[in-house]
Amino acid sequence: MLSENRAVAALRVFLVVLFAILVVFQTLSLPGQFRHQAQVNPEDADLRWPATFIAAFVVLCVQVVVVATWQLLTMVKRDRIFTTAAVFWVNLILGAIAGVWLVVGGIFVWVVLQADDPGVPMVLLLLEVVITVVGLLMIVLRALLQRATTLRTDMEAVI
Template identity: 40%
Template structure:
């Protein structure tokens, strides 16, 4: 149990640091990086990146709530499913927005002859594919949690 407490504490510290970093990123870094770009690019890019950052912040809050359920030994309950569902939806929405933004950017690159370079589209394709992994992993973890909740309920009936 002592190891679990330290793990939860360490994870909470990392979540706070990640949330602070994302806040600085959203407020200072993203607008600063995009300030020299054309308005037609800056506004959509900033919107896409802000939605992705907000979704990650939602995931951080939900993870914090799940850690609270772990501490109270209630992780294998229906209450945890709500938070896992919120994580899945946040990841799915952020992936869809990011994939849509990447697709538009690749389209602009493809239809602009002086920008045609396969490097950035290939990089974006890899990022879109890799960014789908957390959402898909959470779907698998959600199924495992559902099975554990059902097994625990069945075990409690037997006892």
């Protein structure tokens, strides 16, 4: 149990660091980068705002995953993870993953239709497959959580 507490504490520290970095990227780094790209390449200036909004949305989805993970860790610490409330947070994570999957898929299609080099489409395809695997893994984990919740509820009713 001691190692679990240390892992939860370490994970929380890194979740805070990750969230802070994401806020910096969302508010400063990404908009600044797209502004700079529009100045350097005026022919691509019309992509500045769509790229900024898409990047901010993807970062927001990751922030949702961080917050939901924090809530699940709180439930683990309080030994309340096997409740229906935990399924809500897992569903929120799944929704964020689905949002990113749709955005990356759309970008993939747009890039494939305009690409003359297979490099970027292949990277986007790899990213889409990784997101798909993570999403499917979360669906399996949600099913396991639901089964464990049902078993725990049944056992509590017997005891």
